[in-house]
Amino acid sequence: MARVRVHELAKELDMNSKELIERILKLGIPVKNHMSALSDSAVAKIRDHLQGGTQEQVEEKRIGRRVIRRRKKAEEPEPVAAEARPEVEVSAEAPAVQGPDQEEPATPKMEAPQPAEAAEEAPKVPEEAPVAEAAQPEAPAPEAPVTTEAPAAPPTAEAHEAAAPAHPEPIAPQLPETEPAPSPAEAAEQPAGHPPEETVPEPPTAAAETVTESLPEQAEAAPEAEPVSEPTLAEDEEEVPAAEEVKKGVEEEEEEEPGKKKKAKRRRRKRRKDEPAKIIRLPDLVPGEPEEEPEIPVPAARFVPDEQVSREPLRKKRARDDEEVGAGKRPRRVRKEVVSREDLYSKKELRAQAERGRGVPKKGESKDAQKPVATVPKAAKRRIKIDEAITVANLAKQMGVKATEIIKKLLLLGLPANINQAIDFDTAALVASEFQYEVEKAGFEEEDILQAAEDKPEDLKPRPPVVTVMGHVDHGKTSLLDAIRHTNVIDGEAGGITQHIGAYFVELDGRHITFLDTPGHEAFTAMRARGAKVTDLVILVVAADDGVMQQTVEAINHSKAAGVPIMVAINKIDKPNANVDRVKRELAEHGLIPEEWGGDTTMVEISAKKRMGIEDLMEMVLLQAELLELKANPEKPARGRVIEAKLDKGRGPVATVLVQEGTLREGDVYVCGTYFGRVRSMFDDKGRRISEAGPSVPVEVLGLSGVPNAGDDFVVLPDEKQAKLVAEHRQLKQREKELTRTTKVTLERLYEQIQEGQIKEVNVILKTDVQGSLEAIRDSLLKLSTPEVKVSLIHAGTGAISESDVMLASASNAIIIGFNVRADAKAQELAEQEQVDIRYYDVIYQILNDIKDAMVGLLEPEYEEQIIGRAEVRQTFHISRIGTVAGCYVTDGKMERNAKVRLIRDGVVVWDGKLASLKRFKDDAREVKAGFECGLTIENFNDIKVGDQIEAYQMVEVKPTLESGESEG
Numbered sequence: 001m002a003r004v005r006v007h008e009l010a011k012e013l014d015m016n017s018k019e020l021i022e023r024i025l026k027l028g029i030p031v032k033n034h035m036s037a038l039s040d041s042a043v044a045k046i047r048d049h050l051q052g053g054t055q056e057q058v059e060e061k062r063i064g065r066r067v068i069r070r071r072k073k074a075e076e077p078e079p080v081a082a083e084a085r086p087e088v089e090v091s092a093e094a095p096a097v098q099g100p101d102q103e104e105p106a107t108p109k110m111e112a113p114q115p116a117e118a119a120e121e122a123p124k125v126p127e128e129a130p131v132a133e134a135a136q137p138e139a140p141a142p143e144a145p146v147t148t149e150a151p152a153a154p155p156t157a158e159a160h161e162a163a164a165p166a167h168p169e170p171i172a173p174q175l176p177e178t179e180p181a182p183s184p185a186e187a188a189e190q191p192a193g194h195p196p197e198e199t200v201p202e203p204p205t206a207a208a209e210t211v212t213e214s215l216p217e218q219a220e221a222a223p224e225a226e227p228v229s230e231p232t233l234a235e236d237e238e239e240v241p242a243a244e245e246v247k248k249g250v251e252e253e254e255e256e257e258p259g260k261k262k263k264a265k266r267r268r269r270k271r272r273k274d275e276p277a278k279i280i281r282l283p284d285l286v287p288g289e290p291e292e293e294p295e296i297p298v299p300a301a302r303f304v305p306d307e308q309v310s311r312e313p314l315r316k317k318r319a320r321d322d323e324e325v326g327a328g329k330r331p332r333r334v335r336k337e338v339v340s341r342e343d344l345y346s347k348k349e350l351r352a353q354a355e356r357g358r359g360v361p362k363k364g365e366s367k368d369a370q371k372p373v374a375t376v377p378k379a380a381k382r383r384i385k386i387d388e389a390i391t392v393a394n395l396a397k398q399m400g401v402k403a404t405e406i407i408k409k410l411l412l413l414g415l416p417a418n419i420n421q422a423i424d425f426d427t428a429a430l431v432a433s434e435f436q437y438e439v440e441k442a443g444f445e446e447e448d449i450l451q452a453a454e455d456k457p458e459d460l461k462p463r464p465p466v467v468t469v470m471g472h473v474d475h476g477k478t479s480l481l482d483a484i485r486h487t488n489v490i491d492g493e494a495g496g497i498t499q500h501i502g503a504y505f506v507e508l509d510g511r512h513i514t515f516l517d518t519p520g521h522e523a524f525t526a527m528r529a530r531g532a533k534v535t536d537l538v539i540l541v542v543a544a545d546d547g548v549m550q551q552t553v554e555a556i557n558h559s560k561a562a563g564v565p566i567m568v569a570i571n572k573i574d575k576p577n578a579n580v581d582r583v584k585r586e587l588a589e590h591g592l593i594p595e596e597w598g599g600d601t602t603m604v605e606i607s608a609k610k611r612m613g614i615e616d617l618m619e620m621v622l623l624q625a626e627l628l629e630l631k632a633n634p635e636k637p638a639r640g641r642v643i644e645a646k647l648d649k650g651r652g653p654v655a656t657v658l659v660q661e662g663t664l665r666e667g668d669v670y671v672c673g674t675y676f677g678r679v680r681s682m683f684d685d686k687g688r689r690i691s692e693a694g695p696s697v698p699v700e701v702l703g704l705s706g707v708p709n710a711g712d713d714f715v716v717l718p719d720e721k722q723a724k725l726v727a728e729h730r731q732l733k734q735r736e737k738e739l740t741r742t743t744k745v746t747l748e749r750l751y752e753q754i755q756e757g758q759i760k761e762v763n764v765i766l767k768t769d770v771q772g773s774l775e776a777i778r779d780s781l782l783k784l785s786t787p788e789v790k791v792s793l794i795h796a797g798t799g800a801i802s803e804s805d806v807m808l809a810s811a812s813n814a815i816i817i818g819f820n821v822r823a824d825a826k827a828q829e830l831a832e833q834e835q836v837d838i839r840y841y842d843v844i845y846q847i848l849n850d851i852k853d854a855m856v857g858l859l860e861p862e863y864e865e866q867i868i869g870r871a872e873v874r875q876t877f878h879i880s881r882i883g884t885v886a887g888c889y890v891t892d893g894k895m896e897r898n899a900k901v902r903l904i905r906d907g908v909v910v911w912d913g914k915l916a917s918l919k920r921f922k923d924d925a926r927e928v929k930a931g932f933e934c935g936l937t938i939e940n941f942n943d944i945k946v947g948d949q950i951e952a953y954q955m956v957e958v959k960p961t962l963e964s965g966e967s968e969g
């Protein structure tokens, strides 16, 4: 049977688990954490307590199936019930009545059921424990008050009615609304029949809900019904002592002396070997009417803290009961017995309890005596260490909770996650705190190992500039590099495709320049996206005969986004149709103003083919490098970046590494990305083996344990142990991070990020179908800048959104806006991978509105309704304190516990709300799929009728994508 867990109860009571645990512990109920299962009685007690019921005064505990011990918490020495003990046997409260299942422990307030009702508790009524129709959605089960054994029988209306009048008051509302509880003292004193405090406000009818035995047939008829009722029922099925017995027990208890009680108990034990001690007192039982099931207001009694009392026998008995039920027999009735406190504890125990209790414990007296010692782990044990990210499964394991609980919490935080998903440290800390766990960062800090000592100014020596050549296709990049190296790579190229040879280290009059031969700005940006900033200067090649082209513009924007200075090489000036001025003009339009025009962009006219102007260009590069004051300390272990890497058939993994500082030597131990190893051998750009390489020198390194990524760092460490540690740590992090969604800027989060100070500038990449709209949008976008937040257009162009745009957006934390264009499949895929937000529009003002709204936090996410399932109501039950329970058959999809639902009758939506509970047989169900039956209740709605359709749906957030994009295709 489903037990209620602390966190569930906390949720139901709308408080946090931690707080609830504290309250629970105060009540003497042992719980370890939010996952601890609570017995029905404990739940009842807690509810009662929290609702301001009598909790303070009386502590009830179920110590056996039908034994409920109620103890006065206060110090009043109540000689009666327990000698001198504060405990008050529950007798009066008629808690005993529980039917097999129905013990509905939950009903918190039921402590004082009226006698009459108690008597009624017909054993048969199954589950329908009287439910308060009250709106207690979620915790129906626990609340189910009394019950009867016949588990299956659905309560009939008549039954309800019959029952109703009988015990209106017991209906303890577990809900918070319940009336104030009486003072402890009172509570203790009026054990029987005065449930005044607990009485629920519910209408009498509701109370009536109790089930009668007559129902069984119906139950059979409508199987679905079962599940329904279950919710209300107590989890454990137990036999209910005959009313008379109970009554007798009560009387006995009231009159008998302790000693006598003991005897009586012994006798009883003989009769029922498996039944451990029990206390059952029904307040005013009406002996004669077994059928009406008074709800058993079993007060919190269900909790069986002291295993000593009953565990084994109880199990046996349950087994036996189950057998009986299984065999079609009705479980036999349970007799109610009255047992005094001493009966339940050995003297030794009592003494121990007394000692534990506060004040001077008199012999045998102790208030919280049997209060089980809380087993909350020590603080030290409730601390977990996690890295930057941790998977849900792992976190659950470390805290010893179910992953589903964590997933639930994450959902509440608005972070849907699956079990294998990793969550970052902060989120994990937040979730862990819900479970009363503290989180601390795992001890290993990569930086501790990798941190390099500060360089002293005198150690810094000038280093060669690292230059990247960019430009539009066929404008002469390769030719230029070739001209620089005096090697004619071009001639060997098939189809004129540039060969990727990584990097070149060239010399000019004893000075050096490193050229990176990247296929274009894409690779440059891809490296930047990985955090690698290796280029000091960009040479933008523009063919004089062709002028500024699309990729020229992209290159400009990528360089600017990276903050790298640009120098222009106007190539092919040997061509007759070369028009240098036009090129300069066009470049000026893109912000590159030639020096001779008063700007700061160096432009050199060259002919790569004719080798004209090459030296001038190199001179200008070196001059620029001087201005940049590029320096590095060569006297320390090397650090660099992987420019490119591959798996060579004969040599294994090979990486071209650009040393950025320090000096790399053969034999050095390094960590590179997620790999580590020792440099086996090194080669320069001309393929010559070298033994060391200083700052800005590109080298080919052999001896890697795997193929790293371009952009990965390459760090030399003192020993292999450290390198291994870092590499393994990174592997772990990578695995977890791969699963973690890195949050890039999105329009939805823009405001939040601006507020958090993460963003001061909204970077936008704009792609449009035609130049005209591009200009119109660009101008309007720029006007959206405010003193606090600047809108900056880092790239704008016409045509489809490309991978290059996505990489630029990724590297620059930008949003891509597509106006009448869309991303191609690869770009789309990359965008998903890189978490880049792409928005499609076909109305300009909508773009402006969205960005404006996003900047001020007004962008409302759009939601779309998604039907998740439908169910048909086949039977209904009215259960006091719970309301109408619908026995349904899920016709398609599924019903989900937290789903929104719509009740449709004859095609008309009658109600739109939320599910309050969902059960599959006796257990709470997270979801019930098509083809299965379930019992459900709808929050604040009881007018459910047979034949109604219930449609479960959820609202899914939809990106405010505008119509256009998708349709543009």
Ligand SMILES: Nc1nc2c(ncn2[C@@H]2O[C@H](COP(=O)(O)OP(=O)(O)OP(=O)(O)O)[C@@H](O)[C@H]2O)c(=O)[nH]1
Binding pocket: 471, 472, 473, 474, 475, 476, 477, 478, 479, 480, 490, 496, 497, 498, 571, 572, 573, 574, 575, 606, 607, 608, 609, 610
């Ligand atoms: N006339 C003339 N032709 C040139 C010059 N530079 C390059 N070319 C020619 O232009 C064509 C393209 O040159 P590449 O160097 O391959 O151009 P690229 O930018 O590297 O081209 P991709 O690698 O395809 O991006 C080749 O046929 C070259 O011979 C030049 O200064 N003058």
